[in-house]
Amino acid sequence: MDEGRTPPHPDLAQVGLQQVLEALVDPVRRGIVTQLATAGADIRCGDFDLPVSKSTATHHFKVLREAGVIRQYYVGTSRMNALRDTELDGAFPGLLAALVTAEAGAPATT
Amino acid sequence: MDEGRTPPHPDLAQVGLQQVLEALVDPVRRGIVTQLATAGADIRCGDFDLPVSKSTATHHFKVLREAGVIRQYYVGTSRMNALRDTELDGAFPGLLAALVTAEAGAPATT
């Protein structure tokens, strides 16, 4: 089946802060994260609003996936992207929230 | 008493998230921030424990200063470094705290 096409995902316990920060420092990748966070739902690769080519987008998704920031799974020919927000907040408390808040320019009323 | 030797410091309202993240993504610079945060006091440039040469350290201090993360002022021939934690938390709520927290719980992977 398509299990072979499902890419590997790291356990967040094995991902370091350095790797997560390197993933989130790129504005394109932070755009992906922000769109996922504000949508509150999974998004297809092709449905993101990104200022780069498809191959570059693939690269960014890979970096985010390997840093444990997103989870990817196939639906037909499309690849879905899910934000691993709960796990991330467990490993690095407050980090994702601070970034999303700063990106929005407004405080998040929890 | 040459105040001309006091370097310029940006207003945090003029510093973007991108610039702050680029400053904090470098492990050496994050080491500087962590040492300042845990010390809870200003530290001389030469008193930091850094794995780079002096000229490289100067570069890192400059990047942090221009990103609004630290404030520098002279005391004799020494340059003191202060963490602008309060201002930083006003501009990017929770960001610095999340980083310091994450750094405290993770060992350095060489």
Next chain:
DNA sequence: ACGAAGGTACGATGGCTGTCAAACTTTGAT
């Protein structure tokens, strides 16, 4: 006045990474 200490400024360099185009693969529909 002189020397030492503490940092800064200046090139130079090497490695990393974000970028793209082109070719390929897999899936779904006709």
Next chain:
DNA sequence: ATCAAAGTTTGACAGCCATCGTACCTTCGT
């Protein structure tokens, strides 16, 4: 079967940045 859609892979390239050594500049102590 065949074609289109959606991503991936590969290879190449350009630009940036962390790093260093060396030379230089201030300030303090003697």
